[in-house]
Amino acid sequence: MKVKVISRSTDEFTRERSQDLQRVFRNFDPGLRTQEKATEYVRALNAAKLDKIFARPFIGAMDGHRDSIKCMAKNPNYLKGIFSGSDDGDIRLWDIASRRTVCQFPGHQGAVQGLTISTDGSILVSCGSDCTVRLWNVPEVNLADSDNLSDNLAKPLAVYVWKNAFRAVDHQWDGDLFATAGAQVDVWNHNRSQPVNSFDWGADTTISVRFNPGEPNVLATSANDRSITVYDLRMSSPARKVIMRTKTNSIAWNPMEPMNFTAANEDCNCYSYDARKLEEAKCVHKDHVSAVMDIDFSPTGREFVTGSYDRTVRIFQYNGGRSREIYHTKRMQRVFCVKYSCDASYVISGSDDTNLRLWKAKASEQLGVVLPRERKKHEYLEAVKNRYKHLPDVKRIVRHRHLPKPIYKAANLRRTMIEAERRKEQRRKAHSAPGSIVTESIRKRRIVKEIDTPDERIKEQKKKKKSSESRLWRETWILLL
Numbered sequence: 307m308k309v310k311v312i313s314r315s316t317d318e319f320t321r322e323r324s325q326d327l328q329r330v331f332r333n334f335d336p337g338l339r340t341q342e343k344a345t346e347y348v349r350a351l352n353a354a355k356l357d358k359i360f361a362r363p364f365i366g367a368m369d370g371h372r373d374s375i376k377c378m379a380k381n382p383n384y385l386k387g388i389f390s391g392s393d394d395g396d397i398r399l400w401d402i403a404s405r406r407t408v409c410q411f412p413g414h415q416g417a418v419q420g421l422t423i424s425t426d427g428s429i430l431v432s433c434g435s436d437c438t439v440r441l442w443n444v445p446e447v448n449l450a451d452s453d454n455l456s457d458n459l460a461k462p463l464a465v466y467v468w469k470n471a472f473r474a475v476d477h478q479w480d481g482d483l484f485a486t487a488g489a490q491v492d493v494w495n496h497n498r499s500q501p502v503n504s505f506d507w508g509a510d511t512t513i514s515v516r517f518n519p520g521e522p523n524v525l526a527t528s529a530n531d532r533s534i535t536v537y538d539l540r541m542s543s544p545a546r547k548v549i550m551r552t553k554t555n556s557i558a559w560n561p562m563e564p565m566n567f568t569a570a571n572e573d574c575n576c577y578s579y580d581a582r583k584l585e586e587a588k589c590v591h592k593d594h595v596s597a598v599m600d601i602d603f604s605p606t607g608r609e610f611v612t613g614s615y616d617r618t619v620r621i622f623q624y625n626g627g628r629s630r631e632i633y634h635t636k637r638m639q640r641v642f643c644v645k646y647s648c649d650a651s652y653v654i655s656g657s658d659d660t661n662l663r664l665w666k667a668k669a670s671e672q673l674g675v676v677l678p679r680e681r682k683k684h685e686y687l688e689a690v691k692n693r694y695k696h697l698p699d700v701k702r703i704v705r706h707r708h709l710p711k712p713i714y715k716a717a718n719l720r721r722t723m724i725e726a727e728r729r730k731e732q733r734r735k736a737h738s739a740p741g742s743i744v745t746e747s748i749r750k751r752r753i754v755k756e757i758d759t760p761d762e763r764i765k766e767q768k769k770k771k772k773s774s775e776s777r778l779w780r781e782t783w784i785l786l787l
Contacts (some may be wrong), residue, residue, distance in 0.1 A: 375656030381428030391418030420475035433472035487512035520564025528554035562607025570598035594718035613641030
């Protein structure tokens with residue numbers, strides 16, 4: 307008879323100290339745990355419920371402005387700093403950790419429409435409706451002196467006066483140039499009081515401008531004529547232009563996929579495009595019930611945050627059609643600007659009620675120091691939720707959000723209108739000749755047309771003229787013969 311003896315070394319299960327954890331021996335043979343899937347499903351269900359219980363996204367408000375906040379900028383070299391500009395010409399530097407004003411930048415006589423930071427984080431560029439561009443030296447953040455704001459008033463390094471009011475400004479990700487949007491797109495250098503280059507394609511005002519994070523010489527703009535234009539500073543003319551059915555309020559490039567950008571539109575949706583193929587949107591992001599005013603990508607490039615006229619802040623996956631989170635408060639009014647923090651952990655929103663608000667990017671995330679065991683537990687529960695997220699109960703709990711009554715009613719009304727339009731189109735198609743009505747996808751339906759560059763258009767006109775002349779000569783020879 308053969309006898310198998312179980313032998314264990316005392317070193318394997320004996321604790322060295324009384325504070326050490328007991329070692330547990332596990333056999334990972336799936337045949338020994340027939341109820342493993344059922345157990346994991348229950349854990350996924352409980353994890354989804356616990357996320358709802360511990361969802362506390364709002365951290366605090368930063369009060370100090372006296373008018374609505376229209377623009378913000380984050381310093382890439384200082385994680386806790388955020389700049390904000392309001393309609394009364396006030397610019398402030400905030401410390402996010404203490405939620406206090408560190409420094410003020412007085413000088414603008416009208417609304418501050420745009421803020422941006424240089425690549426090295428040392429120069430702040432602001433523009434406004436008073437037709438001036440101002441350059442400021444970014445001060446050292448010192449909370450000890452922030453109690454007396456009268457001593458923390460910065461003076462501009464340079465003031466450039468121009469002939470038109472400005473609507474937006476953005477700095478190159480790598481370089482010394484910055485671009486302003488207004489009656490035209492002007493490209494400036496820090497050391498020159500006149501633009502080094504200007505682009506003008508169309509007669510309407512340009513309302514937003516964003517430089518590409520991967521290619522420093524490429525920038526995208528949106529204008530009041532419902533157009534989105536891509537410029538290349540190395541060329542004398544614009545590169546691409548697409549006209550949509552409604553106006554685009556803001557643009558954000560994906561930092562991890564620099565060829566893609568997302569446009570915040572007036573028709574309550576956001577549209578993701580590939581800059582090389584503008585005739586069709588890559589993805590349409592829906593959920594807002596009013597115009598989307600601003601958009602900003604997470605540094606990871608996997609998510610972006612939007613602020614809307616419907617007084618809500620939403621977080622979307624970069625390739626998701628519906629929002630992952632919605633943030634709102636009773637006092638928050640129309641949201642004009644939003645930003646992700648440089649570590650992708652927080653979201654900052656600026657609204658019409660003169661307040662900046664700080665939110666968690668993940669509503670149920672635990673703040674403070676997280677022990678290794680806690681972190682592993684959170685990672686395990688997140689993996690279990692993702693594994694069973696397609697099941698009805700888990701899916702219902704994860705997707706459920708409490709909405710304010712006006713937004714809930716507006717969403718129902720918008721859903722009814724879209725469904726009625728879809729039924730009308732189906733009936734029109736059913737009672738028409740086959741093939742006479744072509745149904746376009748929503749990714750193409752909102753695009754009116756794509757316009758070539760002026761040089762290409764001139765070449766096309768010359769080509770048409772040449773072909774018409776050759777046809778005319780051909781017809782003349784036929785008549786003579």
